[in-house]
Amino acid sequence: MRQLLAALALLLLAACARPDPARPAMWEVTGPGGEHGWLFGTIHLLPREADWRSRDIDQALAGADLLVLEIARIEDEAELGAVFTELGRTPGQLPLSQRIDPALRPSLEKLYAETKAQDSTFAELETWAAALTLAQLANKQGNSDHGIDLAIARAASHLPRAELEGARNQLSIFDRLPEKEQRDLLNLALRDDRGAADEAQLAEAWRKGDMALIGRETRTGILADPELRKALYSGRNAAWIGQIEDLMRKGRRPFVAVGAAHLAGDEGLPILLEKRGWKVVRVQ
Template sequence: MTSIRSGLAILLAGALWLTGCGALSDEGRTDWPAPSPALWHVTGPGGTEGWLFGTVHALPRGLDWRNPALDAALDQSSVLVVEIADLNDGDAASAAFMARARQPGLPPLSERVPPKDRPALREFMDRADMDDAELAGMESWAAGLLLANGARRHEPSQGVDRALLADAASVVGLESFAEQYDRFDRLTHDQQEKLLLGLANDVDGDRSDDHIVAWLTGDLQTLEHETGIGILADPDLRQALLTNRNLAWMDRIESLLTEGRRPFIAVGAAHMLGRDGLPALLEARGFTVARLQ
């Protein structure tokens, strides 16, 4: 049975996983299309420039996602900007998580959702090889993230973020593990229940490879559709876990651009979509944002 300790050993910052595109594909697939993931060039007064790139936090092993346009942008940039700079610091992630995850007096997890939803939750727990006893005292958001990571078929080590970090000489983070988990910890009881059930119904379900192909080919319309049917389809969760984070990042991103740092900003693909996405928010602040691919 999976323990809390081993679950934390592979625990992604929850918002990282939720706002990227999870990889659900069969590892044996080899007929992926040529890579051309969406990439934007940002310019402003006085020669200010940077790049925006939406990432995927877990991919099938061996999938080729880099191409000349992406490599050229990375070569021209001087700093990599990611959600969490110390993404590989498992001790820091675990400490931040455990400091917020527990609350005394909570009922068993399987009893926190309506009876009609309990079979789906029990199946989710079975897939993660965890039970009520192991999750005793865990707030629903925390239990949901542990279960989601336990039920995953693909490891986050195959994510784009980690590959970019491995090659970066200079890295800036937009937030900390503590700030990410604070956003979950502030969710209301009802919002946490929605998150838990949404994860139960969404993680590694019977979905096709369409979302991976859409990301790989820069098909933003399909990505927006995928985002609209998952966890982030709920307006309250979307505001708390996606939109508010974008808004919180904007001052830091603008400063990096205007200081001439030539940032390559690589965050979860969902952060690039729609009127609250980073391209639209930067345009609203007077920058010119042009799609490169």
């Protein structure tokens, strides 16, 4: 399930044998009353293990008293899959080939030929669920087992966890989209012809903490659609800010690890917190 969600965010490219060296972006957040927290950018899919630990990250994890993830039980694939099935399956759906832009039918047929899928594969899937599944089928590079949200969960196993959304709330964002927006999502999943070189560039941007490039990517693809951008990106960031502030004001020291795109640009968490009076300093 992480694969399905992550296919709509930053994807990455395969490489060779040794772990990829990485220095992903991280910020320290402080408040006037001694409040303290950290923001760390993850990537949900990687082709192989990344060497992402650093002295700054280890010090932050040692100073934190709470790990905050988008989904707290990130390892529980069974729970995520069950929620996806409950929310995403409704009998009586139109064939997928009738729900897409007719001009995209050749792309769908090509994907079917490559993956052995067919219209019957999506017979009961709502349009948003079909779009996420198509995105997963099209992605041959990433592996959620090497994702940094999972790696953070393992590295911070000594910390209690909290979540910003949870599996049900996260998938409900897609489930609540009007059918028109769901079909836009489906069409955009089929239109995404990003090549290996572009995926390599995105993976390198995460590894280097290149938030300018990541920020530009939040204006492309599905996030270039205003309604989808609000539902999947800017609206979620705005909802998370209050939760993070509330934790720090209650004396918690949260280490907040979310997809790196959520930390980029004027609508990213660091800028939003700064605008609300917090001191936000990039430390890596």
